[in-house]
Amino acid sequence: MKALRLESFLPYRLSVLANQVSTQLAAVYAERFDLTIPEWRVMAVLGEVSDISADFVCDKTRMDRVTVSRAVARLLAKRHILRRFCADDRRRSRLALSAGGRRVYQQIVPLARRYENALSAGLDPADRANLDRLLSLLQARA
């Protein structure tokens, strides 16, 4: 039986690339803004959609329930986000960026975009469209 060539094994390639990218991107905001990866992800979701439950954040980010719960707790302590509870279902929280949290978010977004641009600088527009499509296909399978 032929050995598995790790270099060209798709799950492995995705994993190595994604880890490198996540780590590099985290370096952009971790120290300067004192945020962990889960914390930033929660903020990124809340920057897009407000008044959502922790569960929705889980769905959207594919992060674990526990990870989200703890990231939310830390963001509350830092006053980057606000939490109310739904009137009609008091199990459910409604999370949103605080004014201060939004200011942090707005500082990070351009840095994140800049990183993304640098990352994909070698790709022409057709490549980008293709990459998008391929990732969507894989995502749908996975």
Added chain:
Amino acid sequence: MKALRLESFLPYRLSVLANQVSTQLAAVYAERFDLTIPEWRVMAVLGEVSDISADFVCDKTRMDRVTVSRAVARLLAKRHILRRFCADDRRRSRLALSAGGRRVYQQIVPLARRYENALSAGLDPADRANLDRLLSLLQARA
């Protein structure tokens, strides 16, 4: 400023996809063969190249030194791998699959390939070539 659209933010998409894929693939071997992800990665490297140092495994897998050291310790305990030390540089180890380890490896490889095939079943040959090329480009940037 426009909000960052997480759905189309490349680092985020890569991370979500890679996590899902890694987890699903791990499910294939974790329980049945009692292997963690780092353990399987070390075995996968040794299935390809023998008599290499732990450091080479780090390079090849992009895993942390510590993670590799521990995975190696566990694989030694399970007798899936063998370790000698170089005669000419006794800091450096020479790792290889044991006969039993190779049997495990040979059982896992077809399962891994089958998973990869299922994952990329929606891609035609041109897509696959493109994906390869795009991942390489991103890898080179990251």
Added chain:
DNA sequence: TGAGAATAGTTTCATCTGAAACTATACTGA
């Protein structure tokens, strides 16, 4: 109704993680 199932979120616990410090060996240049 109200008992059992379902859902949102938290806590616990055992394990995993990686930075930093450490051991042991090998290299380098004054």
Added chain:
DNA sequence: TCAGTATAGTTTCAGATGAAACTATTCTCA
């Protein structure tokens, strides 16, 4: 040659992780 530096690998420690158990609330249907 040998003091200082570099390298391979391990251990320690402080924090991160996620499965499972838990609390609190809401739904469901007999």
